[in-house]
Amino acid sequence: xxxxxxxxxxxxxxxxxxxxxxxxxxxxxxxxxxxxxxxxxxxxxxxxxxxxxxxxxxxxxxxxxxxxxxxxxxxxxxxxxxxxxxxxxxxxxxxxxxxxxxxxxxxxxxxxxxxxxxxxxxxxxxxxxxxxxxxxxxxxxx
Numbered sequence: 335x336x337x338x339x340x341x342x343x344x345x346x347x348x349x350x351x352x353x354x355x356x357x358x359x360x361x362x363x364x365x366x367x368x369x370x371x372x373x374x375x376x377x378x379x380x381x382x383x384x385x386x387x388x389x390x391x392x393x394x395x396x397x398x399x400x401x402x403x404x405x406x407x408x409x410x411x412x413x414x415x416x417x418x419x420x421x422x423x424x425x426x427x428x429x430x431x432x433x434x435x436x437x438x439x440x441x442x443x444x445x446x447x448x449x450x451x452x453x454x455x456x457x458x459x460x461x462x463x464x465x466x467x468x469x470x471x472x473x474x475x476x
Contacts, residue, residue, distance in 0.1 A: 335365060335408075336407045337360035337361075337364040337404070337406045338403070338404065338405045338406075339403075340401070340402070341356060341401075341402040341403075342399060342400070342402070343382075344397065344398060344399060345389070345390040345395060345396065345400065345419070346386065346395045346396045347386055347395075349386075350379060350383065353379075353402060354378070354379060356404055357371075357404060357413075358371060360404050360411075361374065361406060364406040365407070365408035366408055366410075366411055369476075370411070370473060370476070373473075374411055374453065374454075374473050377454050377471060380447075380449050380450055381415060381469055382400065385400055385417050386400070388419075389417050389420065389467060390417075390420065391420065398418065399417065399418055400415060400417045401414075401415070401416045401417070409475045410472060410473070410474055411472065411473040411474075412470065412472045413470070414468065414469070414470045415468070415470075416466050416468045416469075418466050418467075419467055450471060454472060455474050457469070457470075458470045458471075
């Protein structure tokens with residue numbers, strides 16, 4: 335069975351719970367491996383949190399728009415996030431994180447892109463000048 339859900343959320347972290355619930359519901363109903371649910375949910379949570387916290391620097395919480403499309407079947411989990419944030423951020427340009435150094439330095443943030451890359455099989459980002467930011471993440475069933 336294929337699960338598909340289109341969600342429009344705002345740039346408010348309170349919206350994360352709705353996305354998490356949709357991810358879990360989709361994985362449970364689609365036949366995608368349940369053992370991957372927590373990992374995929376973490377990657378999605380990190381990606382959307384990054385959009386909320388960084389793409390809308392001068393936009394009050396709740397006023398920015400993020401379109402989320404979730405499509406899951408037994409073999410593939412796919413999520414697309416499109417936002418109209420003012421800043422674009424290309425995760426492909428992030429340096430590789432030395433996790434031991436990161437932890438020993440006492441930092442408690444900055445691992446979002448690292449986790450997205452580590453968990454997901456594909457992470458694609460696109461930005462068109464004057465357009466919107468688009469992030470697509472895919473995880474294949476093991």
